[in-house]
Amino acid sequence: GQNIDQPTEMTATEGAIVQINCTYQTSGFNGLFWYQQHAGEAPTFLSYNVLDGLEEKGRFSSFLSRSKGYSYLLLKELQMKDSASYLCAVNGNYGQNFVFGPGTRLSVLP
Amino acid sequence: GAGVSQSPSNKVTEKGKDVELRCDPISGHTALYWYRQRLGQGLEFLIYFQGNSAPDKSGLPSDRFSAERTGESVSTLTIQRTQQEDSAVYLCASSIGLAGGGGYEQYFGPGTRLTVT
Numbered sequence: 707g708q709n710i711d712q713p714t715e716m717t718a719t720e721g722a723i724v725q726i727n728c729t730y731q732t733s734g735f736n737g738l739f740w741y742q743q744h745a746g747e748a749p750t751f752l753s754y755n756v757l758d759g760l761e762e763k764g765r766f767s768s769f770l771s772r773s774k775g776y777s778y779l780l781l782k783e784l785q786m787k788d789s790a791s792y793l794c795a796v797n798g799n800y801g802q803n804f805v806f807g808p809g810t811r812l813s814v815l816p
Numbered sequence: 817g818a819g820v821s822q823s824p825s826n827k828v829t830e831k832g833k834d835v836e837l838r839c840d841p842i843s844g845h846t847a848l849y850w851y852r853q854r855l856g857q858g859l860e861f862l863i864y865f866q867g868n869s870a871p872d873k874s875g876l877p878s879d880r881f882s883a884e885r886t887g888e889s890v891s892t893l894t895i896q897r898t899q900q901e902d903s904a905v906y907l908c909a910s911s912i913g914l915a916g917g918g919g920y921e922q923y924f925g926p927g928t929r930l931t932v933t
Contacts, residue, residue: 739921748907748924749859793858797920803849803872804922808858 708732710807712794717813718784726779726810728794740768740779741793743809749793753779781812789814818842820925822908828931829898837893837928839908847913849922850883850893854904862906865891866913898932905929 710730718724730738737756741749755761755770755777767780779792794807821840829835841848850862861875865885876882880898885891895902909922 737920748926749922750924751921754921795859803861803864803875805861806851806859 708796708798708805710794710796710805712792712807712810714808715811715813717815720784720786720814720816722784723780723782724784724812726781726792726794726812728777728779728807730775730777730794730796730805730807732796732798732805734798735772736797738768738770738777739795739797739804740766740777741795743791743793745790752792784814786814786816788812820908820910820923822906822925822928824928825926826929826931828933831900831932832897834894834896835898835930837895837906837908837930839891839893839910839925841889841891841908841910842923844888845910845912845923846888847911847920847922848885848891849909849911850891851907851909852877852904853907853927859907862893895930898930900932903930903932 712728739754740752742752743749753761753768755768758770758772760767760769765782770777791809791811793809795804797804823838846867848865851859853859863883864872880896883893905927907927908925911920911922
């Protein structure tokens, strides 16, 4: 079967750093994606990892360990506009569909 | 360029009626996905089209749900005899798919909010 786990909710303070974890068990692996979804809006792409290690993109970084079935999204210098749900998704096999995790709702407080 | 578009943006229908939702993917994107998202919940995969290959229908919740796509263009998701539990936002996404390199990020449409009364 395929399973992706994320914490349901997280809270952090403006200007701080937050790490959102994702663990997965899938039949095959062709990449892990992070998406951001503001309330009432469609998800937008944040990052992609297919090899182990850290991918940095501005204030956002994403890490992957394939042997552990583990990824995290790191958000630095948090801003109020970062309050959103963060979705972890795995492309299990080349050319096949994606499996999304339940999402982590992040609230950034002043 | 134009992104993924969906219509209608909102649909209210009576229980038992059929509805048809439309998705226009980004031109050149061979892969197209339909998801369902209930209020406050994650994305539930429904169906996946890749080029002219047979679609992956493994996520369709019942035989009341069906979808079609002609080539690499428009797709329609049809729900027959709608039930109240079908109320949700239906999201469509497209990606370069097998035609591109790795990292097939999906581009999502704005969704269709379906309410069954």
